Amino acid sequence: MPKSYADLLREARAQIREVSPQDVDALPPGAATIVDVREASEWEQGHLPGAYHVSKSYIEQQIEGAAPDRDAPVILYCAGGVRSLFAAQTLSEMGYTNVASMSGGFQAWKGAGLEFETPVVLSAEQKQRYSRHLLIPEVGSEGQAKLLSSKALIIGAGGLGSPAALYLAAAGVGTIGIIDFDVVDLSNLQRQIIHTSDRVGERKVESARTSINALNPDVNVVLHEEMLVAANVERIIAGYDVILDGTDTFETRYILNDAAVAAGIPVVHASVFRFEGQLTTFVPFEGPCYRCLYPTPPPPELAPGCSVAGVLGVVPGILGMLQANEALKVMLGIGETLAGRLLLFDALETEFTELKLRRDPNCPVCSDAAVEARATGRPRAVSNVGADAPFLLTTTGLAGKVSPEARA
């Protein structure tokens, strides 16, 4: 027996509970998963705050990403309240037990004067370039827009910084700052894959920019061609959302740590030695800082750099990519970072080991007492490097006040 549209609509209305825009507006935040089933072009004109976008044509394929729990309340809406009824029927067939459709749809919502959000609209080219990100519910166009407006600083365009910079650039991180004062050497190319044979002798920051912009011209590359020292660290790191530490000296690592804690900027830390690597993310005051982990640097003979000890090229490659992964999570605000955990990698055994890290209650940089001492202008003396750094005299650093692009 053929059915008309009117028959189908009648059946859907009989089967699916409908709620008014006012009912939806009155829900406490998080009480239901709200899903917009319109087409992308409609979503871009505005949508309910906090809603997910799963167009009706993809509802079967993508709803589990937005609403994994089949017994949790889900409210669907479209433009006028019809497509969402049919989509809700589909969800019922899929086993969703608590599905409702918002009557009157987005038109009724807007007509009632209720609040809505207009998403950041990516250009057609960006939609294509980042399409694999846009398909992931945890990233989507909102996450991509976040990345495009995020700023990551990479300390060192070397073994760790090369893969990290390339992947962050590919991911569409809008501003990537690179600090390096060195030039490309032939011996770098065994692992520093952002540089090329024909750029030996060129400044590393310039070479890195060439590769990044060849991969993704969306990225604004900020070059800091200087050595990171106590006198410039506060100025250089200001305004960045996340820092990737890929230097090869302890002094720089301590200087960076102290300034980043003062400025409240997370640092994704990695270091390598021959076949081994260490990785963690220092989120100021949420987890330990570098000084909590290693209160003092080892003597030089116990900690040779890559130029002395050597390193299997792929080791910084792997660790640098893990750094990029941590940085992306920080910028997107998703997942669990390695804050409070130290990940060890052993390439010879292909083995990852995780160690638990804690904040040192007596840390000279990130403990409550150290923060208070900075606030009152009497910073605690730090027994080794970086003690004379100017940022120890400030409370919060300059984060967010100066844009990195403006200083490029």
Place this chain on the structure above:
Amino acid sequence: MSTVFIPAVLRPNVGGVKSLELEGDSIRGVVEALVAKHPSLGSQLLTEDGDLNRFVNVYVNGQDVRYLAGLDTPVAPADEVRLLPAMAGG
């Protein structure tokens, strides 16, 4: 016997092996057994006063002994002890 994992940078001091089986019912006991076997490690792991050097972290089953009982942290036979110096390479 506890298994003590030796980081690459210290392996030349222990004949190149990745781990050693050592007797000891505390970190102090295990470290003393290690140093007795490989005396050149002594100055790298311990201060002149016999404390752990601050630049070498020691973990028992993934936990930093500085937040347990330091050198007095008990070690059971099946425990994994890991020495971990800072590394700077990038």
